[in-house]
Amino acid sequence: MMDYEVIGKPSAQYEGLTPNLSDYESAREGFDWYRDAFPELDWLPGGGLNNAYEAIDRHVHHGYGDKSAMIWAGKNGEEETYTYAEMKELSDRFGSVMNGLGIQRGDRVFIFMDRLPELYVAALGVLKAGGVIGPLFSAFGPDPVLDRMQDAGARFLITTPELRNKIESILSKVETLEKVIVVNKGGRYREPLAKGDLDYYELMSVASSEGFQIAGTGQYDYSIMHYTSGSTGKPKGVLHRHQAVVQQYMTGKWCLDLNFDDVYFCTADPGWVTGTSYGMMAPWTNGVTNVIYEGGFGANAYYDVIDRYKVTVWYTAPTAIRLLMRAGAGPVASHDLSSLRFIASVGEPLNPEAVVWGNEHYKMPIHDNWWQTETGAIMCSNYASMEVRAGSMGRPIPGVEMAVLDEDYNPKPAGEAGILALRPGWPSMMHAYWGQDEMYSSRFRKGWYITGDQASLDEDGYFWFQGRADDVINTAGHLVGPFEVESALIEHPAVAEAGVIGKPDPIAMEVVKAFVTLNPDYEWSTALRRELMQFSRQKLAAGVAPREIDVVDVMPKTRSGKIMRRLLKARELGLPEGDTSTLEDD
Ligand code: ATP
Ligand code: MG
Numbered sequence: 001m002m003d004y005e006v007i008g009k010p011s012a013q014y015e016g017l018t019p020n021l022s023d024y025e026s027a028r029e030g031f032d033w034y035r036d037a038f039p040e041l042d043w044l045p046g047g048g049l050n051n052a053y054e055a056i057d058r059h060v061h062h063g064y065g066d067k068s069a070m071i072w073a074g075k076n077g078e079e080e081t082y083t084y085a086e087m088k089e090l091s092d093r094f095g096s097v098m099n100g101l102g103i104q105r106g107d108r109v110f111i112f113m114d115r116l117p118e119l120y121v122a123a124l125g126v127l128k129a130g131g132v133i134g135p136l137f138s139a140f141g142p143d144p145v146l147d148r149m150q151d152a153g154a155r156f157l158i159t160t161p162e163l164r165n166k167i168e169s170i171l172s173k174v175e176t177l178e179k180v181i182v183v184n185k186g187g188r189y190r191e192p193l194a195k196g197d198l199d200y201y202e203l204m205s206v207a208s209s210e211g212f213q214i215a216g217t218g219q220y221d222y223s224i225m226h227y228t229s230g231s232t233g234k235p236k237g238v239l240h241r242h243q244a245v246v247q248q249y250m251t252g253k254w255c256l257d258l259n260f261d262d263v264y265f266c267t268a269d270p271g272w273v274t275g276t277s278y279g280m281m282a283p284w285t286n287g288v289t290n291v292i293y294e295g296g297f298g299a300n301a302y303y304d305v306i307d308r309y310k311v312t313v314w315y316t317a318p319t320a321i322r323l324l325m326r327a328g329a330g331p332v333a334s335h336d337l338s339s340l341r342f343i344a345s346v347g348e349p350l351n352p353e354a355v356v357w358g359n360e361h362y363k364m365p366i367h368d369n370w371w372q373t374e375t376g377a378i379m380c381s382n383y384a385s386m387e388v389r390a391g392s393m394g395r396p397i398p399g400v401e402m403a404v405l406d407e408d409y410n411p412k413p414a415g416e417a418g419i420l421a422l423r424p425g426w427p428s429m430m431h432a433y434w435g436q437d438e439m440y441s442s443r444f445r446k447g448w449y450i451t452g453d454q455a456s457l458d459e460d461g462y463f464w465f466q467g468r469a470d471d472v473i474n475t476a477g478h479l480v481g482p483f484e485v486e487s488a489l490i491e492h493p494a495v496a497e498a499g500v501i502g503k504p505d506p507i508a509m510e511v512v513k514a515f516v517t518l519n520p521d522y523e524w525s526t527a528l529r530r531e532l533m534q535f536s537r538q539k540l541a542a543g544v545a546p547r548e549i550d551v552v553d554v555m556p557k558t559r560s561g562k563i564m565r566r567l568l569k570a571r572e573l574g575l576p577e578g579d580t581s582t583l584e585d586d
Contacts, residue, residue, distance in 0.1 A: 038246060041285075049219040051245035052091060052127035055284035057214075059084045068289045071263075071309055072117045075294040078186065080117055084287075087124065092209035094125025100207065101156065101179055101198075105130040105215060106222055109156040110149055112136040112163050115269060115294045118183045118200060120280060122158045123270070127223055130215030131156075132239075134225045137271025137559055138163055144581035146170035148227050149177065151237055152434055156181065161189035164197070219243035219427075225434060226273045228373045229558045230582035232452070232470050232566060237434030238273075238373045244428035245281050247377040252282030254397060255369050255381035256313055257342045262288040265311040267302065267320055272560045273373040274346060277428070278315055282377075288313075299327035303335035310339035317347040319561030321354045321366065326496050326519060332361050342384060344369060348562050349465045351487040352391035368393050370465065372451060374443075376428030380463050391487065392462040393455075400426050404457050409446040412457075417466045417479060420455040421448035454481060471565045473502030475510050480544050482565060488539035489514055489546075492532060494522040497555045500546065501569040514546040515568050517555050524551040558582040
């Protein structure tokens, strides 16, 4: 029997500081053990906590105001650099704009914007003024924006003129919405602003940072609301509190190895949790220079950013890495990537093939880590100091207890797959699913937070992702994780991506069915299908290899790049597709 204590046990340094909370209600209550553990953070006079203060102002306060905080690379080749002092001044100013508009503690302020510097300034300003930011990915159409703003009761919206036009039809339907603030960056938009809208630059030019005071937020005050990716169903509004910053800070240091001198590039958009927890809070609390690239994915574009700004730490996602693999060695060779010293990945399982490829082409392993919108920060990670096992998501961070449970929610021995669960009580844990208390409660069982994923644990404490609970396939009495099958398939040179589902079967209950997209230069044929079947039978145990393989032109994915297996399944079975608000355009 595996001793689970060993796994989640804090290192000696944090011994005794971990709360042992046994049920979710107490998980919502006070625990400020981490206050003593991280004396680097300032806190506010009187014991409050504000994440924007810790990210930006603290460095100015300690004499590092001249350090560069953000380099913005615009999509038209623009470039802007902001020091910590400038970020402080601008966000103070925007905080004062929000105060002038009458913002109240806890008001939801939605930000629907491309990755412009103003997005970050506005987000920090709202947080300083005590508001809750609700960032939305700019590729959303009107309906998903309406859904989320209505659900959250948004009072303010910050957007650009183009995006405002795109969602014009829904604005009047959000009854709680009072003001729309519009950022016309660099005069990119030539028409006059819509009547009633407020011009960001005008507001900023009359506002003053002088005399601005950070709202007296405390650690339990709400700060950020993120809708989940919608991989398994309708996205949930996950509410976080200012205390999450503690964990974002420490995991930035521990899992991404962020140091004061680093130049950091996170490819996630702030519309998803990685883009705020690790696109804003972790890098800035660690005092690094954060490169914000406005453009979208492109192998050359990403490598250009790394080459031009001498990026040292790069945090990206498996979907991007698979595309980079597809682009091949050419673009790697035509760039100088020698500044890189650490690469990490999150969002989906990172196929072992990708780790091997990264090691060969970037000359360093890609460090996978696991977490969710609900956890607010990294929970399990391949550290710089640790041997990376390709295909494993690493080991839990100190202070976090993670386990694999059976159906009765009791820990299982090493080697067996089961329910991936966490002991509640870490600082960045969600406080609520907005307006869905029952769903929130349903995620807690016998003192564990149930993640919704399946995994196994090896003898050395490494966790291995198996699949989302909904995606795990039950075939002839075996449980098969789609990840294992997908990873085997993409090792074949013809296969770019693979998505695997369980197809109902009268005898076996389910059979394994795979969908693949092909690499350039390959064409689908019965011969290739047969070859892939054979290939997977060599790689996988009998019964695990797919019984059927089909090709698709486009792998259905969320806008954050995750394969939507539920859609592959619905399409295969001719069932309704459910919520597709986060589905990427073809
Ligand atoms: P929804 O909850 O709306 O269905 P989602 O779960 O994809 O969408 P996120 O919170 O963005 O929304 O993603 C968290 C999930 O992503 C995890 O529960 C897990 O399934 C997957 N994931 C994230 N990182 C990893 C990783 N390193 N390895 C395997 N899976 C990962
Ligand atoms: Mg989820």
